[in-house]
Amino acid sequence: MRCKILSDSFPTNCIAVLTIGGCLIWLCISGYLGMQKLEAAGIISVSMLVMYYVLTYLERTARLRQIKRNWELAGEKVHLIESVAKLEESYFSTIQSMAAAIDTNSTYSNGHSARVAGFAVKIGRAMGLCQDELDTLERAALLHDIGSIYIPDHVWRKEGPLTVEEQSLVRQHPVLGAEILDSVTSLKQESQAILHHHERYDGTGYPYGLKGLAIPLESRILAVADAFDAMTSERPYRSVLNMRDALEELYSNAGNQFDPRVVEGFLTVLDDITRETEIMPFPDKRFGARVYSMVGNC
Known part of the structure; x- marks a missing residue:
């Protein structure tokens, strides 16, 4: 059996599916088995709700980690740009020195x-x-x-x-x-x-x-x-x-x-x-x- 991910927001899709699925299961079980099985349906619904919050937490954590990584990469990029600028300045100074040496001929x-x-x-x-x-x-x-x-x-x-x-x-x-x-x-x-x-x-x-x-x-x-x-x-x-x-x-x-x-x-x-x-x-x-x-x- 193959599963198809409908979008790149996999955790968000999972949350939506599980939440809706939990409500449907609760309704089906409570309607089919009667009130004596209401406790079982409640347990299933609570489990779905817990899973919803777990997935929400994981998604938020992943986003925060990505934001942190983006900031780190931005800092590295700034440092790299500064290093390249210094290297280019040194490189051009070397060329100027070579030109001055040539002219002393x-x-x-x-x-x-x-x-x-x-x-x-x-x-x-x-x-x-x-x-x-x-x-x-x-x-x-x-x-x-x-x-x-x-x-x-x-x-x-x-x-x-x-x-x-x-x-x-x-x-x-x-x-x-x-x-x-x-x-x-x-x-x-x-x-x-x-x-x-x-x-x-x-x-x-x-x-x-x-x-x-x-x-x-x-x-x-x-x-x-x-x-x-x-x-x-x-x-x-x-x-x-x-x-x-x-x-x-x-x-x-x-x-x-x-x-x-x-x-x-x-x-x-x-x-x-x-x-x-x-x-x-x-x-x-x-x-x-x-x-x-x-x-x-x-």
Whole structure:
């Protein structure tokens, strides 16, 4: 014989069935056997009533235990969230320290990675990236030159033109950086962004000559942020460019070296960038308006 449970509230169903059943049995017995058997019917009814209270107690106890367990789980969840937050904070601090160490490779690159990260996040936010994507972009920006640790110091500090061999070495740093991060499971996306941050929008970049939208968006954003900081910072092979010249360079290369939409995103946050850095803003508003207009038509 099979019994079918009609709902998940098994104790409650049992209580209802037993209570109704007890009343029916009491009526049947008292009606069939007469008053002389009323005592037996009463005993059965009382037994049913006792069982009702027992089941009620068990159900209430089970509910209280579940509530207690839920509170315990909630406390454990809060503790876990706090632990993860501390771990993420420590993790990000480690990445920042690595970026600072990378930048000490040359006196000309001091603070470069942090600035690129700041520019990149602002551009990404202007382009509508979600917070997870912005976090990935920031980590990639902080570590975008990690492969440079394999390049001899004299190459980075060289004031004259690089030889063919030296150029070949420099062009390996995105691949070397990606290989370093590939060993860290949690940095796979950052690895891809770093691998392609020297690709050009027209397909003439390195290391693989990717073109247009085949280049990851994070890499296209890094390309603009990296180039802008390089142009507005002192370098051994040239002096710092002023804002006008740097923006002219970005504009003239929008569509070939840079994604025009990324350049446009950069321009929308340019005021924020100039406020937070020592870079001089537009020499006049007419020039700024012209650059906005030109990039918008790319």
